[in-house]
Amino acid sequence: MVFIKNILFIFVIAFFFAGLTSGVNMALTKKIQLNEETRTSRQLLEVLGIHFPPGSTPEAIRQIESKRVQSTKIGQDYVYAAFDEKGALERYAFPISGRGLWGPIQGLVALNNSLSKVDGLIFTSHSETPGLGARIDEKWFRDQFKGIDVSKGSSQEKFVSFQLGGKESSNRLDAITGATITSNSVQNILNNDLKAILSEKDQIRRIDWPSLPKR
Amino acid sequence: MAVSSKKIALDGVWYNNPIFRQVLGICSTLAVTNLVENTAVMCLGLIYTNAVSCFTASALRTVTPFRLRIISSTLIIAAYVIVLHNFLMAYLPDISAQLGPYVGLIITNCIVLGRVEAFAIQNKPFPALVDGVSSAIGYSMILLVISIVREGLGFGSIAGITIPFDFTKWTIMVMAPGAFFMLAIVVWIARWWGMRMEAQGEVKK
Numbered sequence: 001m002v003f004i005k006n007i008l009f010i011f012v013i014a015f016f017f018a019g020l021t022s023g024v025n026m027a028l029t030k031k032i033q034l035n036e037e038t039r040t041s042r043q044l045l046e047v048l049g050i051h052f053p054p055g056s057t058p059e060a061i062r063q064i065e066s067k068r069v070q071s072t073k074i075g076q077d078y079v080y081a082a083f084d085e086k087g088a089l090e091r092y093a094f095p096i097s098g099r100g101l102w103g104p105i106q107g108l109v110a111l112n113n114s115l116s117k118v119d120g121l122i123f124t125s126h127s128e129t130p131g132l133g134a135r136i137d138e139k140w141f142r143d144q145f146k147g148i149d150v151s152k153g154s155s156q157e158k159f160v161s162f163q164l165g166g167k168e169s170s171n172r173l174d175a176i177t178g179a180t181i182t183s184n185s186v187q188n189i190l191n192n193d194l195k196a197i198l199s200e201k202d203q204i205r206r207i208d209w210p211s212l213p214k215r
Numbered sequence: 216m217a218v219s220s221k222k223i224a225l226d227g228v229w230y231n232n233p234i235f236r237q238v239l240g241i242c243s244t245l246a247v248t249n250l251v252e253n254t255a256v257m258c259l260g261l262i263y264t265n266a267v268s269c270f271t272a273s274a275l276r277t278v279t280p281f282r283l284r285i286i287s288s289t290l291i292i293a294a295y296v297i298v299l300h301n302f303l304m305a306y307l308p309d310i311s312a313q314l315g316p317y318v319g320l321i322i323t324n325c326i327v328l329g330r331v332e333a334f335a336i337q338n339k340p341f342p343a344l345v346d347g348v349s350s351a352i353g354y355s356m357i358l359l360v361i362s363i364v365r366e367g368l369g370f371g372s373i374a375g376i377t378i379p380f381d382f383t384k385w386t387i388m389v390m391a392p393g394a395f396f397m398l399a400i401v402v403w404i405a406r407w408w409g410m411r412m413e414a415q416g417e418v419k420k
Binding site for chain 2: 005006009013014017020021024025028031032035036039127130131132177178
């Protein structure tokens with residue numbers, strides 16, 4: 001009897017709490033998904049250097065994105081392109097990814113329209129140590145990558161390296177103290193992925209972007 | 216077992232403080248205290264989880280079979296943490312992104328299971344609620360002190376606001392060893408203070 005009572009008890013409370021969590025989950029899924037999408041759009045706009053007012057609503061952000069950004073695929077990889085008000089191509093953005101300290105690091109790197117210079121970097125997801133490796137999200141760290149010269153294309157040996165004691169050239173940057181593995185991961189991801197992106201330079205240039213909707 | 220709420224509250228916050236008396240919840244004390252902001256959200260999360268879990272476990276205490284108490288407590292705690300996690304993702308997406316892994320880790324915080332097991336399942340819901348809130352506050356108090364010192368010395372800022380004078384940052388303070396040193400120092404001071412108070416109390420009698 002006790003045995004049956006125990007089983008029944010677990011069954012009832014498991015049923016109740018599973019119902020509670022799935023109820024909450026169902027009620028909030030839409031909102032969470034919208035937040036997620038808005039975050040992705042905001043990051044894409046930010047890395048592409050498209051300005052939007054800080055308190056923009058999700059709808060406003062989506063609208064700016066649809067007016068100014070186009071995306072397509074080369075093989076398996078996405079390519080994003082930003083166009084200015086008149087419809088001229090301003091910048092490209094490419095997804096990058098690789099191994100971090102605790103898990104994968106994913107991000108977007110922006111290149112200028114002639115594919116010769118890095119114009120921006122943002123990390124879309126990572127699980128680095130908060131307060132240490134997670135500081136790769138800070139603006140000062142990401143902004144260092146702006147202006148890195150990639151004009152030699154995929155023949156270039158290394159695009160980024162970290163350097164003690166300040167900068168010697170635009171390709172040498174400050175790492176994060178106490179986060180050596182994360183810093184090195186970022187360096188490797190950029191070196192590998194920029195090489196891969198630039199090896200498809202000609203294909204990227206030949207992309208036939210659909211014309212943007214007229215305003 | 217009719218103990219006044221005030222005594223339960225004082226016990227949770229100070230005399231039986233989960234950190235320096237019971238030495239529970241040390242994992243998160245070490246992990247989240249290098250930034251004041253993260254610590255504060257973690258503390259609020261724990262206060263909520265501990266309060267509702269203790270209350271629910273206590274409300275169900277008469278029907279919970281003795282041998283199934285841990286499994287049902289864990290289920291209760293996990294369900295409430297998932298609810299919290301969902302609410303953070305929906306309404307505070309920025310904080311949720313920063314705290315991602317930590318919120319889920321509240322489930323494994325020893326204080327919650329410790330208080331549920333040690334107090335809630337033997338007491339009525341209201342005292343259990345008071346106990347849950349007060350021991351979570353006791354935990355939060357110590358964590359905030361540790362995080363203020365660690366962020367202050369390690370990053371030269373407190374809750375993201377830069378300290379006006381310049382000094383060499385103690386990088387070790389934001390890494391794991393800094394947490395061990397600070398925790399030991401805080402436990403030492405708190406216990407010394409507690410012992411002094413006790414000694415004085417005895418003299419007065």
